[in-house]
Amino acid sequence: MQRFATVLCTIACALFVVCALLSCVEYACFDKGFYDQEYRKLDTARSIGLKHSALIEVTNHLLDYTAGIEDELSIKAEINSRKVNVFDETDTAHMADVRELFLAARTVRNWLIPAILLLAVAAFFLVKAHRARLFAKSCIIGFLLSGVAIGALAIWAAVDFNTFWTSFHKLFFTNELWLLDPAKSVLVNMVPSQFFFDLVMRIVGLLGIFVGIPLLASIIYMIVSRVRRRSLMTIIEE
Secondary structure, three states, rough: OOOHHHHHHHHHHHHHHHHHHHHHHHHHHHHHHHHHHHHHHOHHHHOOOOOHHHHHHHHHHHHHOOOOOOOOOOOEEOOOOOEEEEEOOHHHHHHHHHHHHHHHHHHHHHHHHHHHHHHHHHHHHHOOOOOOHHHHHHHHHHHHHHHHHHHHHHHHHOHHHHHHHHHHHHHHHHOOOOOOOOOOOOHHHHOHHHHHHHHHHHHHHHHHHHHHHHHHHHHHHHHHHHHHHHHHHHHHHO
């Protein structure tokens, strides 16, 4: 039972990392303050030809649509002194795919939460002793297994972001609508590759904090627990 409980708990911890990743992605992607910061850093409004306040308004509408709050992606703004529809047909079609992906990811994340709790509770009741050590050990194994895969992706993104980003789109999109033309698309000029690089690095940082704290706590517990056991054995032997 002890071994089976460890397997269940390890799976729960690995799934927790996936759940944390999806949560960090959602938080970072819908953090409006981050967009404002990046737009100012990259001078996005001037490069597109509209006011910063108008760019923020457009972004808020875009994020509300992606989150499923708005039903349609349709907004006008004054670009280069002309009132026009901000997003063309290709932008709109691609964002429909992005919206579907985000909502699917959110659904997966929401289903993972009860699954993780169920596995953890099952592991808890399968053993009657040393539960804290079981959970700490499983946490370390599960987090490290997931961390290796995510860490490899993070290194790939840091070293060769263009290849990473292209592979990501080919994996999750079944069409080439994501190949937007910078000469025609406002969307691709709102969020160029540098924006997405900063976004991905921010997600990695958030995930590191989210997962690093319980992982560090588990490692410390295991070290302290081992030291105490050795001290106890020394006392008994004496």
